[in-house]
Amino acid sequence: MNVNAEELLSRIAAEDRQAFQQFYQLFAEKVFNTALSYTQNLQDAEEVTQDVFLSIHQAAANFKAKAAVNTWVYRITVNKSINFLKKKKRWALFHLNYTQKEQTDFxxxxxxxxxxxxxxxxxxxxxxxxxxxxxxxxxxxxxxxxxxxxxxxxxxxxxxxxxxxxxxxxxxxxxxxxxxxxxxx
CATH class of the missing domain: 1.10.10.10 (Winged helix-like DNA-binding domain superfamily/Winged helix DNA-binding domain)
Known part of the structure; x- marks a missing residue:
């Protein structure tokens, strides 16, 4: 089945659940793998992936096709991954339980x-x-x-x-x- 990602985004903006599921299936692996490369932790990558798809769902109506959908999705993923790591680092400063072992066991x-x-x-x-x-x-x-x-x-x-x-x-x-x-x- 040949799926047009831009068309799916239009349908997602119109609250089409099936379109969102198709879009997720199309991009989930790429998003997760990119997030995993940043976070180096499976649970964190899953959290970033969820955040990316929530953002895509919320921003679908605003997609203007200035860039390819693939590029747009990667850009969101990279930004969410970097922001997640910044937030995690700030959070870690307030918790003495944080250890670097979490990062090194990737x-x-x-x-x-x-x-x-x-x-x-x-x-x-x-x-x-x-x-x-x-x-x-x-x-x-x-x-x-x-x-x-x-x-x-x-x-x-x-x-x-x-x-x-x-x-x-x-x-x-x-x-x-x-x-x-x-x-x-």
């Missing part, structure tokens, strides 16, 4: 089992990047989106995205070299 479902420890460390390093570098890196290398789509999602030029990716790779390389001084990276 295991992305797509990881190859034999490289679990290396991948866990890599995702920790990705999480430590500046937000724009992290977003460009996740969308480009984890979600495997074309660079131009990443630029559209981030509201930047293609050249700016390439620059962010270069800085992200440089920063990741430096962190990896520090962690593995005897390896060529």
């Amino acid at each position: 295991e992305h479902p797509a990881l190859i089992l034999e490289n679990k420890e290396n991948a866990k460390l890599l995702f920790q390093f990705i999480a430590s990047l500046a937000n724009k570098q992290k977003t460009a890196f996740i969308l480009s290398f984890v979600e495997d989106l074309p660079r131009q789509e990443v630029a559209d999602i981030m509201g930047l030029s293609l050249k700016a995205v390439e620059s962010l990716l270069q800085r992200a790779k440089k920063n990741l390389r430096a962190k990896l070299e520090k962690s593995y001084p005897n390896r060529r990276i």
Whole structure:
């Protein structure tokens, strides 16, 4: 079945539940995987995913097709993920029970089992990047989106995205070299 996402948004704006279910089925995996790349926690990614689809439901009538629906959904997901992490960090300052262990136990479902420890460390390093570098890196290398789509999602030029990716790779390389001084990276 060929589904037009813009048409679904129009139907969602008209309170069509079936259209919302179809839209959810179309984008849920992408939204969840992107949120998981940011939050590095299954429950947090589920919460962000719910928040994204609530926002989509509320904003469906305001979609103006200035960008592709896919780009719009990724943009909402990235913003919700970043805001969630900021809120969680602020909340953690008020609770002494918070431990960094919650962040370090991340295991992305797509990881190859034999490289679990290396991948866990890599995702920790990705999480430590500046937000724009992290977003460009996740969308480009984890979600495997074309660079131009990443630029559209981030509201930047293609050249700016390439620059962010270069800085992200440089920063990741430096962190990896520090962690593995005897390896060529």
